[in-house]
Amino acid sequence: NAGVTQTPKFQVLKTGQSMTLQCAQDMNHNSMYWYRQDPGMGLRLIYYSASEGTTDKGEVPNGYNVSRLNKREFSLRLESAAPSQTSVYFCASIQDSPSTDTQYFGPGTRLTVL
Amino acid sequence: RKEVEQDPGPFNVPEGATVAFNCTYSNSASQSFFWYRQDCRKEPKLLMSVYSSGNEDGRFTAQLNRASQYISLLIRDSKLSDSATYLCVVMRGGYQKVTFGTGTKLQVIP
Numbered sequence: 001n002a003g004v005t006q007t008p009k010f011q012v013l014k015t016g017q018s019m020t021l022q023c024a025q026d027m028n029h030n031s032m033y034w035y036r037q038d039p040g041m042g043l044r045l046i047y048y049s050a051s052e053g054t055t056d057k058g059e060v061p062n063g064y065n066v067s068r069l070n071k072r073e074f075s076l077r078l079e080s081a082a083p084s085q086t087s088v089y090f091c092a093s094i095q096d097s098p099s100t101d102t103q104y105f106g107p108g109t110r111l112t113v114l
Numbered sequence: 115r116k117e118v119e120q121d122p123g124p125f126n127v128p129e130g131a132t133v134a135f136n137c138t139y140s141n142s143a144s145q146s147f148f149w150y151r152q153d154c155r156k157e158p159k160l161l162m163s164v165y166s167s168g169n170e171d172g173r174f175t176a177q178l179n180r181a182s183q184y185i186s187l188l189i190r191d192s193k194l195s196d197s198a199t200y201l202c203v204v205m206r207g208g209y210q211k212v213t214f215g216t217g218t219k220l221q222v223i224p
Contacts, residue, residue: 043214105157
């Protein structure tokens with residue numbers, strides 16, 4: 001049982017380049033999330049998907065797009081990377097309700113934008 | 115004022131010591147509270163939920179004080195393996211209303 005997987009683990013981009021971060025979960029969870037973690041800032045929610053077919057903005061959505069491809073997969077796309085997007089990105093999934101259910105996190109993607 | 119605040123530490127304690135962390139939250143509409151543990155360069159993992167009546171899991175005790183708007187985590191008989199950053203998480207309705215604290219770093223010393 002792999003839980004939540006993320007690819008790639010590390011990535012270096014130049015300003016203006018685009019890329020997609022992949023996330024998949026094998027726990028049959030309904031809800032999936034993308035966070036970024038920066039020093040001194042805590043984890044901040046970028047986008048979430050409460051169920052297959054729906055996506056909504058979180059606290060810091062600018063510069064990102066997401067796709068809930070199916071129940072298992074939730075991708076995060078940077079269309080034109082900026083140095084301010086240098087961060088560690090975590091994907092997470094929850095069975096149903098974030099108020100009661102455990103969030104399971106992937107191992108993270110460490111992104112550097114030069 | 116930040117919605118969730120934690121003392122960043124580090125808290126350096128000897129093995130076997132008891133240590134307590136607090137986390138304050140500013141929004142009185144907050145409904146659900148959690149403590150997560152994050153090891154260096156790893157993903158956060160749920161340590162425990164925090165219930166109104168307080169709850170205990172082995173050496174760990176979590177409490178909620180709604181009147182003063184804070185939650186606490188007490189670790190008894192600290193182990194070297196407890197060294198990590200402890201994240202406070204507060205939720206107030208809706209999937210997007212989740213706020214993580216910046217974390218408190220604990221270092222248990224032999």
